[in-house]
Amino acid sequence: MPASTMDKDWLSFHPAPSKPRFTPPPGAVDAHCHVFGPAAEFPFAPERKYTPCDASKDQLFALRDLLGFERNVIVQATCHGNDNRALLDALAHSNGRARGVASVAADVGNAELRRLHEAGVRGVRFNFLRRLADFTPREVLMSIAERIAPLGWHVVVYFEAEDLPELWDFFTRLPTIVVVDHMGRPDVSRPVDGPQFERFVRLLREHPNIWSKVSCPERLSLSGPPTYDDVVPFARRLVESFPDRVLWGTDWPHPNLKSHMPDDGTLVDMIPRIAPTAQLQRQLLVDNPMRLYWS
Numbered sequence: 161m162p163a164s165t166m167d168k169d170w171l172s173f174h175p176a177p178s179k180p181r182f183t184p185p186p187g188a189v190d191a192h193c194h195v196f197g198p199a200a201e202f203p204f205a206p207e208r209k210y211t212p213c214d215a216s217k218d219q220l221f222a223l224r225d226l227l228g229f230e231r232n233v234i235v236q237a238t239c240h241g242n243d244n245r246a247l248l249d250a251l252a253h254s255n256g257r258a259r260g261v262a263s264v265a266a267d268v269g270n271a272e273l274r275r276l277h278e279a280g281v282r283g284v285r286f287n288f289l290r291r292l293a294d295f296t297p298r299e300v301l302m303s304i305a306e307r308i309a310p311l312g313w314h315v316v317v318y319f320e321a322e323d324l325p326e327l328w329d330f331f332t333r334l335p336t337i338v339v340v341d342h343m344g345r346p347d348v349s350r351p352v353d354g355p356q357f358e359r360f361v362r363l364l365r366e367h368p369n370i371w372s373k374v375s376c377p378e379r380l381s382l383s384g385p386p387t388y389d390d391v392v393p394f395a396r397r398l399v400e401s402f403p404d405r406v407l408w409g410t411d412w413p414h415p416n417l418k419s420h421m422p423d424d425g426t427l428v429d430m431i432p433r434i435a436p437t438a439q440l441q442r443q444l445l446v447d448n449p450m451r452l453y454w455s
Contacts, residue, residue, distance in 0.1 A: 352393040
């Protein structure tokens with residue numbers, strides 16, 4: 161797709177990410193990444209809120225190998241809406257080394273859910289960021305959650321930290337495992353033990369079906385690259401407090417970033433700072449994603 165069709169204030173993914181110094185443990189999973197298009201083959205949804213660059217399955221798998229990972233969890237991007245064809249194509253060409261999180265419509269049939277399951281989908285994503293997705297009534301989302309629960313799928317939720325009080329009751333009523341994207345997007349200028357992040361920690365403490373991804377420092381940091389120091393205490397607190405309910409991912413190709421584009425190798429090198437022991441690293445990168453997506 162010509163670069164001119166991409167949103168002008170977007171950045172493309174890093175053209176030459178570095179080889180990380182940290183070596184992930186055998187079997188490591190990048191548990192949050194995307195594919196975009198290619199638009200000539202898998203057109204973006206007409207109702208999309210943004211137009212990204214192409215980011216193909218082949219580029220994703222090459223990055224996986226460079227970074228030292230063995231598997232991917234590919235999350236359906238909002239720019240593709242409920243058209244999961246690009247996701248399913250990537251899963252089909254992964255040789256069993258990828259699983260998916262799809263987006264589905266309220267009227268999705270049981271036969272389609274079964275087809276998605278057989279293709280490697282293990283969850284659906286509910287997006288509560290108004291700038292990225294249109295509002296969907298919660299009763300519709302609850303209906304979808306109730307229909308995927310018998311498949312053993314989970315729900316991935318994406319929201320802003322200030323919206324958690326309003327969403328708390330809905331999240332805690334969902335009949336599945338619930339995986340929160342990017343630590344619930346905390347304001348990292350506030351204390352790690354302050355009331356905002358403490359509310360999120362309490363959500364996980366009181367509801368053992370709720371997990372968190374400790375991902376996307378490039379979205380949350382105010383101090384910026386390459387070390388994203390202000391994000392580390394938040395991620396480390398979750399890893400150490402809930403070692404069996406955390407996941408990590410690159411978020412490649414880092415959609416909708418406008419200030420800088422991270423080097424994926426430096427993101428991998430942050431892992432020992434948020435998971436400081438070999439045991440925590442194995443739980444974060446291998447045991448937890450394998451239990452959720454491949455068991």
